[in-house]
Amino acid sequence: xxxxxxxxxxxxxxxxxxxxxxxxxxxxxxxxxxxxxxxxxxxxxxxxxxxxxxxxxxxxxxxxxxxxxxxxxxxxxxxxxxxxxxxxxxxxxxxxxxxxxxxxxxxxxxxxxxxxxxxxxxxxxxxxxxxxxxxxxxxxxxxxxxxxxxxxxxxxxxxxxxxxxxxxxxxxxxxxxxxxxxxxxxxxxxxxxxxxxxx
Numbered sequence: 001x002x003x004x005x006x007x008x009x010x011x012x013x014x015x016x017x018x019x020x021x022x023x024x025x026x027x028x029x030x031x032x033x034x035x036x037x038x039x040x041x042x043x044x045x046x047x048x049x050x051x052x053x054x055x056x057x058x059x060x061x062x063x064x065x066x067x068x069x070x071x072x073x074x075x076x077x078x079x080x081x082x083x084x085x086x087x088x089x090x091x092x093x094x095x096x097x098x099x100x101x102x103x104x105x106x107x108x109x110x111x112x113x114x115x116x117x118x119x120x121x122x123x124x125x126x127x128x129x130x131x132x133x134x135x136x137x138x139x140x141x142x143x144x145x146x147x148x149x150x151x152x153x154x155x156x157x158x159x160x161x162x163x164x165x166x167x168x169x170x171x172x173x174x175x176x177x178x179x180x181x182x183x184x185x186x187x188x189x190x191x192x193x194x195x196x197x198x199x
Contacts, residue, residue, distance in 0.1 A: 094128050095152035097138040101173040102198045104141035104148040111146070114194045116187070118143040135160065138173075146191055147177040171195050 097103065102110075104125075111118045121143045128137040137160075139150040151157040151173045161170035169176045169192045176191055183191070 094125060095136070095138050097150045098153060098173050101150060104139040104150050104174075107148045107150075107174060107195060107198065108141050108143065110194050110198055111191060114190070116191055116194065117145045120144050142180065144181060145183045145187075146181045147179075149175040149177060151175065169195070 105121075105123070108118050108121050121141055124140040124142050125138070127140055128134050135149070136156050137149050137151050139148075141148050149157070149160065151160065154173050157170050157173045157175050161168045161175050164175075164177060164179060167177065167179045169178075169188070171192075174195060176188075176195060178188060
């Protein structure tokens with residue numbers, strides 16, 4: 001035995017002694033030093049194992065990996081064309097004036113025939129309200145001198161005339177209103193006389 005082989009023999013003796021101290025050949029194989037293959041099998045130990053560098057997707061430094069694609073819910077199928085709106089609003093339906101009562105334009109025409117001023121007549125019947133739910137009237141014609149209201153019944157006409165007090169005059173279902181007019185108080189009896197003479 002040469003001097004060169006002494007260290008090798010010493011190492012061999014130490015290895016044999018360690019094996020004998022751990023139980024020799026009868027020891028449990030699981031107590032043996034772990035091999036490379038046992039480290040790479042996570043199921044053998046039950047402990048989480050860090051992924052190997054080859055299992056991690058690589059991306060450039062400072063660049064986030066692309067997001068996972070999102071599922072898009074299918075859009076609702078169109079249910080045909082949208083309903084078309086009418087080209088113009090439905091006409092306003094007003095209550096009928098009572099039989100035998102003069103119309104508002106008929107009263108204005110009688111005033112003009114009697115030589116009374118009725119400048120700028122304007123049909124404002126739409127102001128009675130939809131289905132007569134505004135003032136509940138049937139017709140309105142306004143002028144710069146007087147406004148003529150026709151109601152569907154005398155009770156409604158009487159109620160409105162009482163509301164307007166001394167600024168109105170009522171005969172049957174027709175009410176003359178002076179609130180918005182510039183009719184001199186001295187001329188009002190002339191308008192009222194013409195209205196009273198209408199059949």
